[in-house]
């Protein structure tokens with residue numbers, strides 16, 4: 378992973394923001410650079426309202442004095458800038474490495490222009506080298522793991538510092554190895570139908586654009 382590539386992608390993404398818009402703020406080390414930059418733009422007089430995708434991002438936005446909006450009080454979000462763990466040529470994504478996939482997907486689902494920012498390590502031919510994060514209700518975690526195994530997915534319960542990792546919604550995450558995925562859209566549909574799965578990290582038809590840093594260049598992929 379390359380910090381300068383992430384920063385270059387983030388700095389390009391923020392140029393799409395316009396005065397008065399509602400902006401979704403992603404989570405993770407690439408989104409960090411975009412949030413930082415939005416903070417500077419606000420300081421210089423830009424008037425926007427932001428909807429953070431995690432508690433971590435909310436704290437960062439508050440520290441930068443970025444005005445926040447309540448997602449329940451907006452009908453749509455103009456632009457969201459978020460990272461990804463992998464993206465392919467159809468702009469299908471794996472997200473959730475940072476554990477924020479549920480709020481990220483909710484925000485993406487009501488966003489008009491979803492801009493994904495990435496360094497070049499995130500670009501893949503086939504999704505799946507990165508394990509697919511699946512957020513589950515704790516009560517259902519073993520039952521869901523068995524269902525995933527029937528789909529040839531090897532699920533490992535996410536831990537952090539020796540404790541079971543808890544999401545912002547106090548759910549668990551199963552990191553699931555499906556191998557390289559031939560048809561991410563079909564797999565996403567299967568995951569959508571498992572009882573006990575709250576959400577999963579396959580983002581299909583949600584990204585409008587991926588801005589990818591590679592060396593000193595940024596490349597824009599659009600649908």
Ligand SMILES: O=C(CO)[C@H](O)[C@H](O)COP(=O)(O)O
Nearest residue numbers: 405406407460473474475477
């Ligand atoms: O989905 C995410 C968090 O839930 C992140 O966007 C994803 O994990 C990429 O993170 P980073 O920019 O730190 O590589």
